[in-house]
Amino acid sequence: MTKIVVAVKYVPDATADRTFSADNTVDRVGVDGLLSELDEYAVEQALQVVEAGEGEVTVLTVGPEQASDAVRKALQMGADAGVHVQDDAIHGSDAFATSLVLAEAIKKLDYDLVFFGMASTDGGLGVVPTLVAERLGLPAVTYASEVTVDGDTVKIRRDGDVATQEIEASGKVVVSVTDQSGEARYPSFKGIMAAKKKDVQEWTLADLGLDAGSVGLDNAWTKVESFEPRPPRTAGEIVTDEGDGGAKLVEFLASKKFV
Amino acid sequence: MTEVLVLIDAPDGKVTKPSLELLTIARRIGEPSAVVFGSADNDTLKEYGAEKIYTYDDAAFDEFLVGPKAEALAQLVADKSPAAVLVGASTEGKEISARVALKTESGWISDAVDVQADGGTVTTTQSVFAGNFTVKSNVTKGAPVITVKPNSTAPEAAPAAGAVEAVTADISDAAKTAKITSSKPKEASGRPELTEAAIVVSGGRGTGGDFTEVEAFADSLGAAVGASRAAVDSGWYPHSFQVGQTGKTVSPQLYVANGISGAIQHRAGMQTSKTIVAVNKDDEAPIFELVDFGVVGDLKAVLPQATEEIKKRKG
Ligand SMILES: Cc1cc2nc3c(=O)[nH]c(=O)nc-3n(C[C@H](O)[C@H](O)[C@H](O)COP(=O)(O)OP(=O)(O)OC[C@H]3O[C@@H](n4cnc5c(N)ncnc54)[C@H](O)[C@@H]3O)c2cc1C
Numbered sequence A: 001m002t003k004i005v006v007a008v009k010y011v012p013d014a015t016a017d018r019t020f021s022a023d024n025t026v027d028r029v030g031v032d033g034l035l036s037e038l039d040e041y042a043v044e045q046a047l048q049v050v051e052a053g054e055g056e057v058t059v060l061t062v063g064p065e066q067a068s069d070a071v072r073k074a075l076q077m078g079a080d081a082g083v084h085v086q087d088d089a090i091h092g093s094d095a096f097a098t099s100l101v102l103a104e105a106i107k108k109l110d111y112d113l114v115f116f117g118m119a120s121t122d123g124g125l126g127v128v129p130t131l132v133a134e135r136l137g138l139p140a141v142t143y144a145s146e147v148t149v150d151g152d153t154v155k156i157r158r159d160g161d162v163a164t165q166e167i168e169a170s171g172k173v174v175v176s177v178t179d180q181s182g183e184a185r186y187p188s189f190k191g192i193m194a195a196k197k198k199d200v201q202e203w204t205l206a207d208l209g210l211d212a213g214s215v216g217l218d219n220a221w222t223k224v225e226s227f228e229p230r231p232p233r234t235a236g237e238i239v240t241d242e243g244d245g246g247a248k249l250v251e252f253l254a255s256k257k258f259v
Numbered sequence B: 001m002t003e004v005l006v007l008i009d010a011p012d013g014k015v016t017k018p019s020l021e022l023l024t025i026a027r028r029i030g031e032p033s034a035v036v037f038g039s040a041d042n043d044t045l046k047e048y049g050a051e052k053i054y055t056y057d058d059a060a061f062d063e064f065l066v067g068p069k070a071e072a073l074a075q076l077v078a079d080k081s082p083a084a085v086l087v088g089a090s091t092e093g094k095e096i097s098a099r100v101a102l103k104t105e106s107g108w109i110s111d112a113v114d115v116q117a118d119g120g121t122v123t124t125t126q127s128v129f130a131g132n133f134t135v136k137s138n139v140t141k142g143a144p145v146i147t148v149k150p151n152s153t154a155p156e157a158a159p160a161a162g163a164v165e166a167v168t169a170d171i172s173d174a175a176k177t178a179k180i181t182s183s184k185p186k187e188a189s190g191r192p193e194l195t196e197a198a199i200v201v202s203g204g205r206g207t208g209g210d211f212t213e214v215e216a217f218a219d220s221l222g223a224a225v226g227a228s229r230a231a232v233d234s235g236w237y238p239h240s241f242q243v244g245q246t247g248k249t250v251s252p253q254l255y256v257a258n259g260i261s262g263a264i265q266h267r268a269g270m271q272t273s274k275t276i277v278a279v280n281k282d283d284e285a286p287i288f289e290l291v292d293f294g295v296v297g298d299l300k301a302v303l304p305q306a307t308e309e310i311k312k313r314k315g
């Protein structure tokens, strides 16, 4: 019986224009959102581990009301239950505060493994998994392009820059998976119907024993002083190849001293 | 003047260019102290401004993922109270530095493209939302722990004392849990490293699976080769060369996109390049919105001609 918690994030649609709110936080209200595509890979890997033996997948999200859409999508893919931590005080939390809320929520759950995506698609830096592991004092095997669970040992393959590594850890382990780990499934009609009956718990900070002072924008250890739209690029010169495209390209490169 | 700790990356002892950039940036804040796990070419560190060189020698750093390095660096931070900690913005650099920031209760800023010091305040510049916004930030707690992107400044030599100091750390058992059981080195391409290169030439689905023209053009310019995810997913080029959201972020002087449409996820990895050029046969490809110069045409014709022309000019 392997119990896996998968942390999934609700993110603004990457194809929409993203901007800042008046308080210098990312505007998550004005844009449509969805389950981060990179977290679908984590859900997929968790489902595969459980399907290969016996177990249960619980998806966990921290986010605004609409974030329940992300949980719902994961349940449609086949996860068994969901937890949605929602609290106005969480607004504007950075990776550090988010990792605190996730760690406390994970502690309340009965689990063997915790799966994460490699990064949030909305500009996430991929450090929430390592920070959650740090807070929980658990081993972290991150950026897995392949995951194998063998008894109480997790083995991963990491396709690094200079080397391909095999990494392993035992006991309760934090795992993050990349988009190289294998296509995520689409929810089936049956999955969509079944998801409607699955249990989603709603927790607040109080349920986790956290107070508002430990999270949120005002408690971040960093501060955005200012943001500025990048000056629009001046329209470039575009030529159509009429047998001389390569030569023209080199002329441009030479004018910029690249040749 | 206070110390600035700079985590050095030196595979096989050779100090990387991004590490030299960090030493250069560190001098704006205080006196650079290089931190080396294993060994590095100390003469180079000295030449680029390291007043001190802290070296750690412990097999745990190579046997396990980031845990031991994060513990050691956090202990050094607690011991030295530096003005700032600078680390390269690689995935490993981010994991180590974020853990150090958490352990030492210090503000963490990642992917800075510029770092400036004014009096006691260190201010970083980041480029966010696929390069559409520039954000200036600083930390409100502890010593700023900052990861800096490659190519954020030009490394400048500034010879310093480079006093080597061997240090040790107490590594807990809890940090030695993610064990590296095997490591197969990848074959070197002989080209510059993708994230460090001054010029990147990349190919996408438009190559049709054959990177010959892209590689030949890259070689004529001494450039690194990159690829779009479509090319990587099709098995045409290894994943470690992918540019974009789930691949590498590059910020070279010149980026040449060939047969790449310019999807938002690709842009996320190359939009801060100084000069952008594209070759694409579709004049409506979104990549043309970004370019300084574009050729509407078949890369199979345009690139070989350009390669020949460059060879001719070089004589
Ligand atoms: C979560 C997520 C993460 C992603 N991460 C990345 C990432 O890191 N990097 C990335 O690149 N993508 C990423 N993508 C994929 C991205 O959305 C695009 O699908 C991908 O970038 C398309 O690659 P392409 O431009 O090579 O292919 P296409 O979009 O198919 O474009 C091919 C282009 O080649 C042109 N062409 C065809 N033949 C020729 C010819 N002979 N000569 C000249 N031009 C020609 C066509 O006109 C077309 O514009 C990600 C997607 C998701 C959902």
Ligand SMILES: Nc1ncnc2c1ncn2[C@@H]1O[C@H](COP(=O)(O)O)[C@@H](O)[C@H]1O
Binding pocket: A007, A008, A009, A010, A036, A038, A039, A042, A060, A061, A062, A063, A095, A098, A102, A115, A116, A117, A118, A119, A120, A121, A123, A124, A125, A126, A127, A128, A129
């Ligand atoms: N608010 C959140 N709720 C649940 N999981 C999250 C949240 N933020 C980040 N994560 C998880 O952490 C991973 C890395 O996120 P990040 O560090 O933000 O790039 C994501 O792929 C998710 O698995």
